[in-house]
Amino acid sequence: MTAAAAHAAASIEGRRLIKTFGSFTAVDGLTLNIRSGEFVSLIGPSGCGKSTFMLMAAGLIPISQGELLVNGKQLTSPLTDIGIVFQDHLLLEFRTAMENVLLQAEIRGLPLEPARERALELFAKLGISHAADRYPKQLSGGMRQRVSIARALIHNPAVLMMDEPFGALDAITRTQIRHDLELLWMEQAKTVVFITHSIEEAIGLSDRVLVMSPTPGRIVDEIAIELPRPRPAHLGDYPSFNHYADRIHDAFRRFGVIRY
Numbered sequence: 204m205t206a207a208a209a210h211a212a213a214s215i216e217g218r219r220l221i222k223t224f225g226s227f228t229a230v231d232g233l234t235l236n237i238r239s240g241e242f243v244s245l246i247g248p249s250g251c252g253k254s255t256f257m258l259m260a261a262g263l264i265p266i267s268q269g270e271l272l273v274n275g276k277q278l279t280s281p282l283t284d285i286g287i288v289f290q291d292h293l294l295l296e297f298r299t300a301m302e303n304v305l306l307q308a309e310i311r312g313l314p315l316e317p318a319r320e321r322a323l324e325l326f327a328k329l330g331i332s333h334a335a336d337r338y339p340k341q342l343s344g345g346m347r348q349r350v351s352i353a354r355a356l357i358h359n360p361a362v363l364m365m366d367e368p369f370g371a372l373d374a375i376t377r378t379q380i381r382h383d384l385e386l387l388w389m390e391q392a393k394t395v396v397f398i399t400h401s402i403e404e405a406i407g408l409s410d411r412v413l414v415m416s417p418t419p420g421r422i423v424d425e426i427a428i429e430l431p432r433p434r435p436a437h438l439g440d441y442p443s444f445n446h447y448a449d450r451i452h453d454a455f456r457r458f459g460v461i462r463y
């Protein structure tokens with residue numbers, strides 16, 4: 204493997220992770236292993252600890268107990284080789300789309316001209332070339348999330364973490380942005396940790412879906428999604444899609460999250 208390839212993605216391993224906030228246990232014995240270059244979704248009921256896990260895995264909040272390893276090494280400080288996309292785009296209103304993306308490059312001290320070129324490439328792949336000079340308030344919600352994705356990828360990080368990135372978007376926009384993200388990932392092969400409440404989105408995007416229990420969260424099922432890529436808009440054409448979706452529903456039924 205070349206040096207460049209070695210940095211293309213990273214593995215993330217959690218061993219019996221526990222996170223407490225005072226006397227409250229948010230994550231209780233979460234064990235998972237995300238392989239380098241893998242696209243993994245975490246799906247689970249609200250409050251089960253998905254965002255908490257993501258913040259721990261990014262090194263942004265400390266773990267209370269257990270072990271967290273990135274590329275086999277204990278994580279002791281915030282990951283820098285990472286891009287994060289949140290549900291809320293968190294773009295600066297007084298900067299254009301391009302300026303928002305380049306801010307990430309500026310903060311990281313990257314040469315700006317190559318970063319601008321990369322941003323233009325990402326904008327083209329995300330279908331927002333025409334929006335580079337617009338301000339966030341001049342963009343639709345879907346376009347803003349696309350800018351957030353470009354911002355998260357501008358420095359070519361090994362890991363991309365996405366916390367319900369499409370949660371606020373309408374179903375049609377979600378279907379298209381899901382496809383665009385899948386194509387980007389297929390080309391760049393980063394490790395992706397994708398948090399969602401959408402069963403369809405999890406199956407549509409992932410190599411593996413990790414199903415979490417209600418609070419305190421831990422992994423209760425793990426489903427390898429063996430569907431060819433890129434995946435179609437209408438996943439129901441695959442009989443196995445229904446099988447995967449049933450399995451996720453069943454896990455939620457066992458925990459009373461779904462009661463019918």
Ligand SMILES: Nc1ncnc2c1ncn2[C@@H]1O[C@H](COP(=O)(O)OP(=O)(O)OP(=O)(O)O)[C@@H](O)[C@H]1O
Nearest residue numbers: 224227229247248249250251252253254255256418
């Ligand atoms: N800083 C904090 N202090 C105290 N409690 C917290 C803190 N952060 C999270 N929690 C609690 O930990 C639990 C898990 O929160 P988390 O945000 O990880 O859930 P989630 O699975 O991401 O939920 P959602 O799907 O609604 O985003 C919740 O009960 C939450 O109130």
Ligand SMILES: [Mg+2]
Nearest residue numbers: 253254255366
């Ligand atoms: Mg959350």
